[in-house]
Each structure stands twice: as C-alpha cells, then as structure tokens.
Amino acid sequence: MLSGAAAIAGIGATEFSKESGRSELQLSVEAVQAALADCGLSPSDVDGLTTFTMDTSSEIAVARELGIPELRFFSRINFGGGAACATVQQAAMAVATGVADVVVAYRGFNERSGARFGQVSVAAATQVNTNGLDNAWTYPFGLGTPAATVAMQARRYMHEYGATSEDFGRVAVADRRHAASNPAAFFYGRPITLAEHQASRMITDPLHLLDCCQESDGAVALVITSAERARDLAQPPAVIAAAAQGSGRDQYVMTSYYRDDVGIPEMGVVGRELWRQSRLSPAEIQTAVLYDHFTPYVLMQLEELGFCGRGEAPGFIADGAIELGGRLPINTHGGQLGEAYIHGMNGIAEAVRQVRGSSVNQVDAVENVLVTAGTGVPTSGLVLSRNGAR
Template sequence: MSGTALAGRAVIAGIGATEFSKDSGRSELRLACEAVLAALADAGLTPADVDGLVTFTADTSGEVHVARNTGMGELTFFSRVGYGGGAGCGTVQQAAMAVATGAAEVVVCYRAFNERSGERYGLGQAGRAMDTGADRAAYSWMTPYGLNTPAQWVAMFARRYMHEYGATGEDFGRVAVVARTHAAVNPAAWFHGRPITLADHQSSRWIAEPLRLLDCCQETDGGQALVIVSAERARDLPHPPAVILGAAQGSGEDQHMMTSYYRERISGIPEMGLVGRQLYAQSGLGPDAIDAAILYDHFTPLVLPQLEELGFCPVGEAKDFIADGHLELGGRLPSNTHGGQLGEAYLHGMNGIAEAVRLVRGTSVNQPENTDHVLVTAGTGVPTSGLILGAAR
C-alpha cells in the first residue's frame, strides 16, 4: 500500500493519559493500563474491542501483559517501533496501516514509563550495563571522551547551527518561553501556572554549553495512549475523529542515534526533511496548509532546523520566524499548545500527538482558530517519524 493510498483511511478516535508526575508511585505496567483504559473510554470502546497494540521497543510493558491486565481478548496485530522518541508518530503509522489493510480493526498505541523516578534517560550511557550490541559499539567512539548524555550530543549540533546561521542562546530560549507560556494555562501540565521569561532562560544554569537547564525537556512519570480505527467505524463513536492524512518514517543517510556527526552538514535534520516530503505527498498538502504544529522539543535547538526542514521558513531563518512570534497562538504556526515536552510532560512525544487530536477537535486549552490541519513530529537526531492530522469534514 502506498502512502497516498493510506491517507484518510484511519483516524485517531480516542486519547487517554495518566497524570504527569515526578514520582508516580506505581509500576510502568499500571501506568500503561490506566492510559489505555482512559483512551478506550474516550473513544467509546471497551478492551474487548481491541485486536491490535503498538508501542515502543523501549517500553517495558509488553503487549500480552497490557492485554491481560485490561481485559482484552485475542490480538491479530502487535508491533514495536525503535529509536526512542523517534518512534512516536511511527506507532500511529503502524496502527493506521494495520487498520487500512484489515490486519486489525481497533489498534491502541501506548507509551508508559517512570522516567523520573525510575530509569532516567537524561543520564545517557554513563553507568549503564555493558553489552555487545551494535549501539554500544557505536557509542564506544564517544563515551570514553566524555560525550555521554543526550544534552552533550545535542550541544554539538547546536554549536554548529549557531556558527553557521548566527543563532544565539536567546533564539533557543524563545522556544522555551513559548512552551512554558502555553503550559502555564494547561491544568495537565507539570509547569501549570509557571511561565518563564527570556531572562529566566538566560539565567538558568549550564547543562552542556550552549544548552542551559531551560533548553532541556523535563523528566516525567506517566502514560499516554491513542485509539486508531477506520474512518467508517469512527462515524459511530462519540468524538470527532482526527483523520490521519499523512504518516511517515525517515532515517537519513549516515544516520546515527543522536550522534550523526559524520555528515557533510550537521546543522540540519535530513531525516525530518525526508519525513516532511512524504507527509506532504501523502496528504496533498504543503506547509502553507498547515494550521498548527506539535514539534518535538526535547531540546530547544533542534526545534529550529525542524521548521526549516519542513518548509515553514528558509534554512537559517528559523530564529527570525520564532522571534517574530509565529509559534505563539496569534502567529502563523501556533506550536506545542499543550506546553510540549518542555512544559507539559516528556512522554516520548505521545502526549504531543494527543494534543494534536485536541487541536483538530477544537478542545485544546490553547485553541487557535482554524486548525483543520496539524503537523506532528517525533524525536529529532534519531530515525524519526511524523503525522499530518486533519479534521473530519
């Protein structure tokens, strides 16, 4: 099935999440089950209706355990997508393909972890158990020299981007300010009621220059789930569906896992450009038709090249696009209206997909006008994925 043939065949009919915290006090399996049950209730369906599950390779809650503990029956489809946050939109692509081809009728995508109280991804490779896998072999070229953590890896890209295009720390800070402004009015956000100023960003401590504390996403305990069904079935369900107009994955040439330093140019994200080209081809839309965006913001510097790779502004001009207020509610491309991973929660981007559904439904706490088409991106610096969701008409 071509990507074009997939467009419009499946929809997101339900969303559900746990609370977002720093210490959930319960297992990751329980978080997954709570999120799945909440999403099914939102969709007007029951566990008995589910015949497919998709999650991340990094998720500790296996499909059979989620199925057993929520009361699901037989599963005809189950799949996992790798590369950390890059998997987010890829899970929806897998689910949409399953529904469109008849491999399953009701597929739930989920992600749950205790990323603050349990295994903290931000600590990177240091202290992790040794293994003999290819990933560890690749990291062995860096870890002996102190290049250990995601912030350190991204700092290398950020510094090169600054050198090439004249971006500054303040340009990165504006991304954080917008996210926290949106989070401040979102009751579900960890930083609800706590906006920041650019001065707050500039005075926050260094993590790995040029990244400051407020350039880095938070660590979160929680779970998020999405329910995918056919467009036909969604007509009988309670909420207006978010139609999957485009769903794509992309891995660029000479791709590494957050350390693609050997390309001729390291100030862009070519894998995101690949995803964007597929999304526009599948949906028949272009950047001008996108009304809002959910941009993966685990680190602020990587938001800028996303805007460029996706065609919202020329290369090197994202700093000006942001400074002109275009990511704000009244701007050209309202973005991360839930607060993003910087402000709401770090759920490997799955909470961002849920916000895109709310934008299409018209129920976001920061609802812009005219959100017929919303673009969503997954993790950056890794093999990644993306979505274009549309309102049902």
C-alpha cells in the same frame, strides 16, 4: 492508500508527575483504559497493540491486565522518541490493510522516578545491538547524555547560521507560556521570561537548563481505527492524512556529526513524505506539535519541514510566530518542556485535541495539524486532519 483510511478515535493519559508511585505497566493500563473510555470502546474491541522497543510493558501483559481476549497485531518501533508517530503509522497501516480493526498505541514510563534518560547510561553503550556499538565510540569521550550530543549539533548550527542562545530561549518561552494555561501540565501557572531562560544554569554549553525537557512519569494511549468507524464513535475523529518515517544519509542515533548537512535531514525525509501523502503544504498547517526535547532542534525542524529556509528559523520565530496568535503556534499543550516528557506521545494527544477543537489553548479554524517525533535519531511524523485527505 494509507492517507485518510484511519483515524485516532480516542486519547487517554495518566497524570504527569515526578513520582507516579506505581509500575510502568499500571500506568500504561490506566492510559489505555482512559483512551478506550474516551471514544466509547471496550477492551474486547481491541485486536492490536503497538509501542516503542524501549517500553518495559509487553503487549501481552497489557492485554492480560486489560482483559483483551485476542491480539491479531502487535508491533514495536526502535530509536527512542523517534518512534512516537511511527506507532500510529503502524496502527494505521494495520487498520488500512485489514490486519486489525482497533489498535491501541501506548507508552508508559517512570522516566523521572525510575530509569532517567537524561543521565549517563552504561546500558546505552552496552546494549546488544549496533546502536550499543555506535554509542561505545562516543560515550568514553564524554558524549554520554542526550544533552551532550545535542550541544554538539547546536553549536555547529550557531556557527553556520549565527543563531544565538536567545533564539533557542524563545522556544522555551513559548512552550512554557502555553503550559502555564494547561492544568495537565507540570509547569501549569509557571511561565518564564527570556531573561529567566538566559539566567538558568548551563547544562552543557550552549544548552541552559531551560533548553532541556523534563524527566517525567506518566503514560499516554491512542486508539486507532478506520476513519469510517471512528466517525460513529463518541469523539470527532482526527483523520490520519499522512504518516511517515525517515532516516537520513550516514545516520546515527544522536551523533550524526560527520555528514555535510548541518541540519537533521531525516526530518526532511519525513516532511517530504507527509506533504506527498497529504497533498498539503506547510502553508496549510494551522498549528504544529514539534518534538522539543531540546530547543535547538525545534528551529532545525521548522527549516527541514519547509516552514522557512535553511538558517532562517531564528528570524521566523522572532516576532512570536510560534505562540498563540502567531502564524504557526506550536506545542499548545506546553510541549515536553512544559507539559511532560512522555516520549512525544502527549504531543500526538494534543494534536488530536486541536483537531477536535478541545485544546485548552485552541487555535482558531484548525483543519490540519503537523506532529513530529524525536530528533537526532531516525524519526517519524503525522498530519492529522479534521476532514481527512484531499
């Protein structure tokens, strides 16, 4: 059984910036070195690596640069940011089955100074796979950026449930408030008000600039090993109580517009599996890290994961519920809107800090943390726990 068998024992990251000044391979290696140092292991202990299909640094290159002698396991996950939690799932499955003993999940990129995901990308519509074929149907009609595709979904959500731009803005305000007290965040010391959100320029209606995550340079790495071994290492372990992937009916990458469900049912698949594996319920989650590349999807995730009913997320967050002191503080590091956009991997690191009790915005009495990966795409999620599965 996967639940409780493995844990995240170490976390590491580079600084987050708009121009790193070094290669993506170097960033990844630095993050892995930091994660290993965090838990007291060395490259010779590592026998597995996992990352995103989009990552430019191959496992063997990372292994060579680190001096990892042999790899018994390596794996890559598709679908962009939807891969984040699934890299940990893959590592946990390898550890739980004895395929590997110590697996490092890593992601490093120069997404601001190099290839910018937020701009129109011809490569996305010409890649030699069916994702490229799907994109080729939408890109010629102007749906050539992530913001453009999310705006379509956001507008329909507003139409169906009466949500407003101010509702989306409350997510941005919460994230930036948390980032303001996080020295590692790009927007450290720079909170925003709802009025400032509303005054920010329109990117693609109804999304304002402050509804959109950053483009960042940086890297994050996570060390996964058995829960038993992790308990003997330098840091308190974040036990993997559940790990899941999900794809919904009639699924596309960012353009699943023609199904009847206005939400993001792939996240519903993930949520049901997380609750099944962990034997927990939404009421037993003290804090969550919800993938926030665009604010509307945070509201939809709250609904799909069962924290509130369909169309009820605007009311759920209206009274500060997602801020520190609220009933479900989210993205206490500042999220991808406030800390950095490292494809969701920095959110997993923050979940580990919450379990350890070492976050700069620590939530009281944390036992279980929910983490999600990219939305609008086939996705993944985790429940990390202080004491493991029931």
